[in-house]
């Protein structure tokens with residue numbers, strides 16, 4: 454999204470309302486965006502001090518970290534920045550700022566970064582998802598296998614088993 458800042462820079466108005474969609478083409482890790490992201494907010498000028506605040510409604514598909522079932526996620530991401538015309542600040546490396554270039558504000562990159570940063574890194578279909586059995590691979594939510602009971606051995610015995618395993622090699 455390229456925001457035309459001229460109405461504010463020329464003093465014509467103090468606020469520009471924004472309502473647009475952002476399309477993220479690529480999947481990120483196991484998150485895919487099937488629909489464009491709706492972004493709403495405004496750029497406001499208060500006595501020469503400009504701020505940009507946006508809210509993005511993000512809907513995405515991902516999979517459960519334990520059982521791999523596909524699930525839908527939803528998040529509201531807030532994006533707040535100070536706005537300055539480029540070359541008017543001493544320190545342009547400041548992450549709190551976005552800069553106006555030739556009368557326009559290009560925010561796609563930093564907005565995408567913010568969205569990706571704030572999405573949860575791990576999703577679960579439910580808090581008590583039992584996940585896949587590490588032994589037979591069955592979904593334990595649907596089909597509780599009996600691998601668990603076979604696997605449960607005395608930890609002291611397990612230690613011994615490991616010892617023997619090591620000796621064999």
Ligand SMILES: [Zn+2]
Nearest residue numbers: 517520578582
């Ligand atoms: Zn799950």
Ligand SMILES: [Zn+2]
Nearest residue numbers: 586589598600
């Ligand atoms: Zn199993």
